[in-house]
Amino acid sequence: MLRSILAAVLAASLVSVAAPRLAVAAGEVPQPPRQKWSFSGPFGTYDRAQLQRGFKVYREVCSVCHGLNLLSFRNLGQPGALGYSEAQVKQIASEYKVQDGPNDQGEMFEREGRAADRFPQPWPNENAARASYNAVPPDMSVIAKARTYERGFPWFIFDALPFLQYQEHGVDYLTALLQGYEDKPPQGFNLPPALAYNKYFPGHAIAMPKPMEDGRVTYEDGSPQTLVQYSKDVSAFLMWAAEPHMEARKRIGLQVMVFLIVLAGLLYFTKKKVWDDVKAGRI
């Protein structure tokens, strides 16, 4: 019995180990390298400084094309977010122009942003975006959860388990994608016009041109101003944007776990006591 299970598991793992190898040989997408994140694991929290740097990168680079339409400025100052004070959030919001209206004359007007406003869209509608960028740049509010890559058997099972858990497929992919641009596609790759070659993008031909290079954004905290650092920071920021209550979730999770495990222990001993007579055959 046990032997047949083992044989089946072994056979299945051989098939699945062989499958990705073949895929790589056929010139498919490599797996994004795994990064170290402050927010991974059961006790992970966001690195505020990293989120603030990532926000700066988003603001100065990504936001030209990509919206963040599920987020409001006030989200930046929430608990578990970027660590900005109320005044700082107001200041950031006021640096944006927001369309409001209609006013008493029935006209739309522009005003300074307020904390409650959503991040403004970079383009008026999808057709306008398509006209200027050749594609609609996806909204970035949940992109860190909307992207992933296959890890294959048996790794995908380990990813769910305590101590081994790995839930950062999305951010790792984004980080890799931003660093995955190559000026010249490899020999024999037929790159369609107006597209760029990216090592990590499925199919490799990506509509987004290489968005940034070393030194593009100035950091005030002395962090390296390199593409590697930018891509990590902005990916972390996008992870927060996609999962703004992650810190509360993990904190409450720990409380719930402790409660449940203690309760299970108490119930176990109660059960044992109740069943003692039955086990001994006295009932």
Add this chain to the structure above:
Amino acid sequence: MSGHSTYQPQSTFMKWMERRLPIAGLVYSSFVVYPTPRNLNYWWTFGGILSFLLGVQIVTGIILVMHYTPHADMAFNSVEHIMRDVNYGWLLRYLHSNGASMFFVAVYIHMFRGMYYGSYKEPREVLWILGVILYLLMMATGFLGYTLPWGQMSFWGATVITNFFSAIPLVGESVVTWLWGGYAIGNPTLQRFFSLHYLLPFVIAGVVVLHIWALHCVGQNNPTGIEPKTEKDTVAFTPYATIKDAFFMVCFCVVFAWFVFYVPNYLGHADNYIPANPAVTPTHIVPEWYYLPFYAILRAIPNKLLGVLALVGSIGILAFLPWLDTSRVRSANYRPLYRQFFWIFVIVCIGLGWLGAKPAEGGYVIAAQILTFYYFAHFLLILPILGWVEKTKPLPNSIAESILHEGLPAGASGPAPTVARH
């Protein structure tokens, strides 16, 4: 089995009430003195766990509906509104989405337990068939619920599943149009799916009542598969079964909480965080994990109509299990051959699940075809034949004997201990 109530109301009010609506007596006879076999193991706690999960789904679902908007243009953002702006909305939604998965984990364990111990055999056929109906209702509810966030996988999953009906000869296309409420999946589809998703859990709750009623009529099966004969073979539901159920339910909740708080999106699909877009088809359209074995069966067969028939048949065949299994011995503990085939069947189901998540091409299809054949052969060939050819082990004389005198040969048990029963 439970006989009539031995409930004696104490207070004046309860005496007054009992003469008018004997609900306390019903609860007392069903959940307090109701006799349960004394040898039940932890695999028997999943019925209670499933009832608890149904409650969790209904409660979280009702609160989610207060914040959700069932409209094709707003559904996706309203789910994100729940995740971001509603107090503990992320918790409600992750409880509900992972709760559905936990529901299926529990139901699969519950079903495999029934298969291992032959719980579907006479006189429990109706109990088993009600269970199959519950499972079908769960699948429908789960599918409808997965469309509600109106992400890419919601939209394309709904497209694939509703297209099954187009395989029906002559009227197929009309049926699909009728289901969609239009010529493509759109807002009318989402709204009716939402309505039905809200309705079905209450239908499930109703059938659960029938399922428990049938259970309390025939009594629980047990690991030996022999019926309780004397009082010695059973213990009262309370405190014995209640405390055991409670302990294991909390253990199950630890797993549930792990998923909710630490890996909440693991069982979902990244594509469902992309808003539904009829113009863009995802590279792999994959249903939720709990449908994967059936999805593999569907795709194993090249013909659409036959594929859908195989899919329906693979679930429908479960209802005939009580008559397909010809063995008179219930429990696999006493069926050395069946026990091996049972585990092979479990592996085949898991294998089909894995193949269901793989693209339908090359070796995957051939593997799925082999496993699909085996799946049906298990029910249509192996089970009927095993019942005739298998040499079963001798059964113990009673449940009490099987656990109190382990190691002694059958019939060699000493006189029953004389300690009074509770």
